[in-house]
Amino acid sequence: MVKSKTKISKQEKRKTHLELVETIRLAKKTKAWFAIAEALSSPRKNHSEINLSEIDKNSKEGEFIVVPGKVLSQGEISKKIKIAAVNFSERAKEKLLNSKCEVVYISDEVKKSPEAKGIKILK
Numbered sequence: 001m002v003k004s005k006t007k008i009s010k011q012e013k014r015k016t017h018l019e020l021v022e023t024i025r026l027a028k029k030t031k032a033w034f035a036i037a038e039a040l041s042s043p044r045k046n047h048s049e050i051n052l053s054e055i056d057k058n059s060k061e062g063e064f065i066v067v068p069g070k071v072l073s074q075g076e077i078s079k080k081i082k083i084a085a086v087n088f089s090e091r092a093k094e095k096l097l098n099s100k101c102e103v104v105y106i107s108d109e110v111k112k113s114p115e116a117k118g119i120k121i122l123k
Contacts, residue, residue, distance in 0.1 A: 032116030039068035
């Protein structure tokens with residue numbers, strides 16, 4: 001089921017994390033990032049929490065992965081990828097940077113690339 005912009009706005013008003021609210025506002029403005037705004041506006045218990053092993057298993061070398069939630073550190077990453085998420089655990093960020101992956105926050109990526117070309121969303 002696709003949420004309307006009005007429904008997303010109502011859910012967004014209940015959020016207290018300023019970075020998350022900003023990410024939702026930016027993402028819902030563009031059609032390409034709308035699915036991310038939809039996922040992030042839902043209750044926190046529905047947000048994705050994905051381990052590095054899951055990302056490694058479901059990605060290819062050079063891909064751009066978007067996680068509408070938090071990246072956790074369980075496992076290793078063997079591919080050089082670009083990954084965007086709302087949040088990263090400290091250990092996951094460290095492991096990603098050590099394996100030469102590019103780590104960005106979704107809000108920064110929406111500002112930089114509103115057309116969202118070549119992204120793969122992992123939930």
